[in-house]
Amino acid sequence: MKQSAARPLLWLGALLAVYLCAPFAASIPQIGQADWASVDWRATWSAVAVSAMSASVATLIILAGGVPLGYWLARSRSRAVALLGFVVQLPLALPPLTSGVLLLFLVGPYSGIGQFFDGRLTDSFAGIVLAQTFVAAPFLIIAARSAFAAVDPVYDDVAATLGHHALTRFFRVTLPIVWPAIRAGLALAWLRAFGEFGATVMVAYHPYSLPVYTYVVFGGQGLPAMMPLLLPTLAIAIVCAVLSVYSRGARASLAPPTDNGDEPASFTPAAPVQSGEVLRLAFDATRKLGTFNLDVAWQPRTRRLAIIGPSGSGKSLALRIIAGLEQNDAGSVTLGDADLGALPPERRQIGYMPQDYGLFPHMTVAQQLAFPVGADATNARYWLAHLGLDKLTARLPRELSFGQRQRVALARALSRHSQLLLFDEPFAALDTPRRRRLQQSLRALQREIDAVTVIVTHDPDEAALLADEVLVIEQGRVLQAGPVDDVFQRPASLRVAELLGLRNVGIGVVSAASVIETASGLRLPCADASLAAGTRVMWRVAPRALRATPDGAWTGTLTGHALRHGDRYVTIEIGGETFDIASEDAPHAANDVQRFSIERDGVSAWASSYASLCS
Structure with a gap:
């Protein structure tokens, strides 16, 4: 079918070729x-x-x-x-x-x-x-x-x-x-x-x-x-x-690499990292682009950071302001005692990795690592060997696999002793298995170096793996910031919980001691007796706290099924609220209606000023 469809095009091309050659023949x-x-x-x-x-x-x-x-x-x-x-x-x-x-x-x-x-x-x-x-x-x-x-x-x-x-x-x-x-x-x-x-x-x-x-x-x-x-x-x-x-033949691609090269390199430090005072990044970024306004401020206390948000939230713009690639209309960017905001990007001594790694197409691996101003040849050789790239130095980017390109970009950034590494969704274009392997590689690298790392991502699992503190933004505004455990365990709003992929989260009011009344009227038991009656709270029910039992106090209806990270979950509705629980905790019933128990110790609640604004 394809050959027959292409035949008219071939004849048209051949007809013009005959006409162009005919004068020479004549x-x-x-x-x-x-x-x-x-x-x-x-x-x-x-x-x-x-x-x-x-x-x-x-x-x-x-x-x-x-x-x-x-x-x-x-x-x-x-x-x-x-x-x-x-x-x-x-x-x-x-x-x-x-x-x-x-x-x-x-x-x-x-x-x-x-x-x-x-x-x-x-x-x-x-x-x-x-x-x-x-x-x-x-x-x-x-x-x-x-x-x-x-x-x-x-x-x-x-x-x-x-x-x-x-x-x-x-x-x-x-x-x-x-x-x-x-x-x-x-x-x-x-x-x-x-x-x-x-x-x-x-x-x-x-x-x-x-x-x-x-x-x-x-x-x-x-x-x-x-x-x-x-x-x-x-x-x-x-x-x-x-x-x-001749020129076209000389530009022909070399043979593709014989190995995939996406397996993570073995990260065994040659010597333990000597850590002095931990550098801290702080920034106040304000930028107006058309109808979009970015107004984000963050002063984290650790050096492994992540900015998470949906597409168009301004997270990449914030990263570019930190790098000096976008103008900061107001505010500051500091790293330790250094005022980065007063410096052009070429003087900030940073490493920046865009989504496609930004490898220069005309440079070999060796040339990429020698390109940074102030690149340390000894350091570059160390990272070449350490990241499994020492046999690839003569290859161009088009001759490398995705994993090899990522490691070359890392080695290039690390070859000049950068104190700040910025990653703009570096794994977005990769399939899931490869992405997980490279995330583990980067996490191992973070433990080995002293540099501050900032990861921009829309993947909450990636943020939880690669960061100690996380900044959640949307439409150019901060929704929540803090240590990863705090933000994931106690999201400030339903929107934050949604962006973090959290389940079984809602808003409610403390109606009595250790009882929370949800927005739909469902009364949930809670182990925290310190919350005063009338307090507006957010609540979360652990999936394992919900079980199907014949004598359960709540009646629920099975409404769907899901597969997440290899585990099967079912969705149930109880009193107008939707919950996800492990499939083995909700055996299928003929009419999909079952009775459930909710363990008090599996229900957590916390005061939130955003609770009354969420829907």
């Missing part, structure tokens, strides 16, 4: 009829030299200005720049003769610029270069703009956090990534300049370029004199085609 019989005797080879090679030299000069001019212009057009959102991008493409749409006329208005002998140069800009080598530059520049500019626009900004962000200033980031990261596209644009620009006729004949009829000389010979001697003049052009085209094929 020229072969004309070789014998060519007027070789009357060829002025000296004039011919002079024209070839003029075209080749002028095209090369024009291409250098286009390279010097076209790359920055393409970068500007790609990164600016100004309407004026968008209009400029439209204007620089006009030479592609204009007839070449029209382009020549426009150039005469600018540099002709009667223009202000032309008179300033005493008419030397026309009928000269300079005139040929000007004409070729005007018509060929859009090829490079468009290629450069498209290439720069396609570069993921995360590479520049990561390079900044690794200590590199803007100019260094451009030449060492951005430009090498886009260079294949720019190289292609340069080749097109050179070929277009070499073959330029219309604008050249208007601006600089003399000295003869090859296209103009071909036109002159054709007008004087006719078609038989054309074949000798076509040979240089065909030879150049063949050379360009060969170089293109």
Whole structure:
């Protein structure tokens, strides 16, 4: 079915290929009829030299200005720049003769610029270069703009956090990534300049370029004199085609890795970590982006931290403010006694890992680890061996598995003795088994280093594993912050409980000693007798506190089934409240209605100012 569907496309492609090849085939019989005797080879090679030299000069001019212009057009959102991008493409749409006329208005002998140069800009080598530059520049500019626009900004962000200033980031990261596209644009620009006729004949009829000389010979001697003049052009085209094929072959990917490499490395510290005073991160982040407002403040007391929240809550924005990649409209960011908020990202001495790890596609593993400013070669070698990467140093990122990429990014961040490591959902793109293995690896690493680590995640299990303190945010506001155990055991609101994936949680009021009346009117026993009557509370029932028993005091209805972390649960409804309990504690009944007991010791409650606001 797929082959039959693709057949019409194949025929269409083949038809165009035949048409493009047909003129070359049609020229072969004309070789014998060519007027070789009357060829002025000296004039011919002079024209070839003029075209080749002028095209090369024009291409250098286009390279010097076209790359920055393409970068500007790609990164600016100004309407004026968008209009400029439209204007620089006009030479592609204009007839070449029209382009020549426009150039005469600018540099002709009667223009202000032309008179300033005493008419030397026309009928000269300079005139040929000007004409070729005007018509060929859009090829490079468009290629450069498209290439720069396609570069993921995360590479520049990561390079900044690794200590590199803007100019260094451009030449060492951005430009090498886009260079294949720019190289292609340069080749097109050179070929277009070499073959330029219309604008050249208007601006600089003399000295003869090859296209103009071909036109002159054709007008004087006719078609038989054309074949000798076509040979240089065909030879150049063949050379360009060969170089293109060779370049494409050289860029072909190497063989994929033979091992998956996602098993966690064995974390056995070479020496025990010498911990001094524990560094503490504190930040007050305020940022307005369109209709979204972030206003988050946190002063944790430990060094393993997590920020958790749903998509669009502002957790990644908060992390980028800590890294210095986003402006903090108000507030501060401090690490110990250091005021990070006063420093640009390249001076914050941090390690930043975005979701896809931000490995530079043109650098090998060894080059990635040598890239950070102030990278310690001895430290880098240690982490290469420690993370199982010492045999991968010559590989590019595309030749690594997900697990290997994650470990390379870790080693790169650790190679410069970073005191603050920021992870933006580093495991989001991985399948569950691989994610669990790498989480365990990172947890082992956290025990080994002194750096403060901040994990941004929407996975509560990941936050509980990798953090000692957690910050829960939504819509740019703090919902709750504190030690992991406190937040998970006593969420401040139903929304926090939902974000943390907690079950059997609700709101209510203490109606009597050790009795909680839920929002639906269900009366729950509670072991905590210290709560005064009338206190608004949140409550939680442990799954094991609910059991199906023939003489239970509560009647419940089975309403559903669920599988979480390999364990089966059933959902029951008791007195308008919904509970999840282990399936073995609720044997299936014919009518799905059973009696249940609720153990007092399994019901916890705590005062909450949010309880009256939750629904």
